[in-house]
Amino acid sequence: MQIGKPLRTVIVEPLKLPVSDPTGEPISDPPDRLPEPNAPQAELEQVPTETMSIPDYISPVVGYRVWTWNVLGLKSLCGMSWHPGQSLAARCKASTVVGTLIDRAKAAGDSHTAPQENCTCGIYAIKTLHRFRSAGYERYGIYGEVYLWGTIVEHELGYRAQFAYPKTFVLQPGAMPFTLAEIWPRLQALTLFGSDIFVLGNGETISLWSKSSGFGAPLSHTAVE
Numbered sequence: 148m149q150i151g152k153p154l155r156t157v158i159v160e161p162l163k164l165p166v167s168d169p170t171g172e173p174i175s176d177p178p179d180r181l182p183e184p185n186a187p188q189a190e191l192e193q194v195p196t197e198t199m200s201i202p203d204y205i206s207p208v209v210g211y212r213v214w215t216w217n218v219l220g221l222k223s224l225c226g227m228s229w230h231p232g233q234s235l236a237a238r239c240k241a242s243t244v245v246g247t248l249i250d251r252a253k254a255a256g257d258s259h260t261a262p263q264e265n266c267t268c269g270i271y272a273i274k275t276l277h278r279f280r281s282a283g284y285e286r287y288g289i290y291g292e293v294y295l296w297g298t299i300v301e302h303e304l305g306y307r308a309q310f311a312y313p314k315t316f317v318l319q320p321g322a323m324p325f326t327l328a329e330i331w332p333r334l335q336a337l338t339l340f341g342s343d344i345f346v347l348g349n350g351e352t353i354s355l356w357s358k359s360s361g362f363g364a365p366l367s368h369t370a371v372e
Contacts, residue, residue: 148272159205212291216322290317294311296311323346
């Protein structure tokens with residue numbers, strides 16, 4: 148994705164995450180507790196101390212991106228798989244270099260937590276739907292909104308994020324199978340993300356499935372439109 152020059156780096160720590168953490172495990176409360184006022188000195192010394200960091204935002208940033216969607220599931224254009232109920236965590240490609248021992252050692256020295264301003268790593272998204280459509284990204288597959296959080300590098304036209312999870316999906320008739328026998332299992336798999344699903348028809352987005360009410364538009368009408 149072409150997202151222009153980097154502008155700044157921000158930290159986004161939502162008060163409520165859209166899903167579980169990148170490992171798929173539920174987010175738990177911090178285990179540390181403050182000692183009692185009259186606790187022995189030994190106990191006081193055991194309480195860990197850490198520097199408090201204040202995030203720039205406490206709600207996820209929302210952008211637009213595209214995915215490929217087939218019987219193998221949902222994937223980024225680069226081939227990275229997205230899984231229901233599990234946020235995607237960015238990883239710098241420098242840490243996955245294969246080759247000679249020297250190549251791997253050099254890559255290990257260059258690897259870092261993604262994203263960073265002086266690199267191209269991170270999960271990409273476009274800022275506005277107008278820019279997304281004008282660049283022609285929607286022709287590559289299904290598209291939609293995506294939640295972004297963690298460390299985010301803001302660019303002129305988009306973002307590179309540390310963590311991401313789909314917020315909505317928009318299906319175009321050309322990206323959908325022609326028969327119900329083909330589309331039904333794929334739609335069921337897509338609903339597992341818990342993200343609202345829309346279908347594009349006559350230039351308008353029509354609700355197809357939502358977490359609160361299930362399927363809306365008749366599938367028979369959607370599949371042939």
